[in-house]
Amino acid sequence: MFKANIHVTLKKSILDPQGTAVQKALHSLNYVNVTDVRLGKYFEVQLDAPDRAAAEAQVREMCERLLANPVIEDFTFELVEV
């Protein structure tokens, strides 16, 4: 059994208005040294796979097909054996 910790974020080239709003809120709390905030999504996906390579291939496919939209988002993930 594997667990994939998946991060989906807006592509770097895309303005993130939610991140900007949070950055402003942090500034108003006096964290004036915060220079950038970006929001994303975090998924924990558990799956049964015969080996690490198979799990990795499946998770990548899930990200490409559903969890991320390649037009606007990038994804990264790490696999942990559980």
Add this chain to the structure above:
Amino acid sequence: MKFGVVVFPGSNCDADCYHVVKEVLQQPVEYVWHQNSSVAGFDCLILPGGFSYGDYLRVGAIARFSPVMGAIQEFVERGGLVIGICNGFQILMEAGLLPGAMLRNDSLQFRCHPTYLRVEDNTTPFTNQCQPGQVLRIPIAHGDGNFFADAKTLAEIEANGQVVFRYCTPVGEIIPEANPNGSLNNIAGICNRGRNVLGMMPHPERCAEAILGSEDGRLIFVSLLKWWESGGFDGK
């Protein structure tokens, strides 16, 4: 001309679209449940607005895998007319039937108010009853209507004349102040290269009768009917 209104779990403008086709256009119309894998017998399909079950993950992302979407893909390839309104537009983009994607409105606000749209092309099946450059007053109601495409795709959309509507001022100026959500190039609606699929964020079904304060949305439905009557679609 037979219309189908596709119903996803959570669609909430399906009844409005059904009403416009039946009562205003006086044409036959049926609901099409999203689990249907056939759309045989329809001449035009409407993907209505509403928060169908894509929003949990990303607008349109899950609806796009409903069985009906496979049938719609084939329908589009045969030249069938499809119009996606608001969430319907988002689903068509997720399905790859229209280019681009929707981001959160740049204001972060849910925007719900009348907008002005300039008709950029009045030769499409969806706008042939409009005048060139006509300004339509049609409401929006969305939180994720900020149209985005990468630079190459955007250039192609523009070069191919796929931009059908742009947000504008009441006199038709395309300026940032008239843009309610941050959409690139003030884009409010686009069609595919085959020009038989339209996606638009504003809701024409909410302003197709005088009692609703504007009849401008009616022009889009009447355009579809005129185009079909003139033999524009022979996809059966």
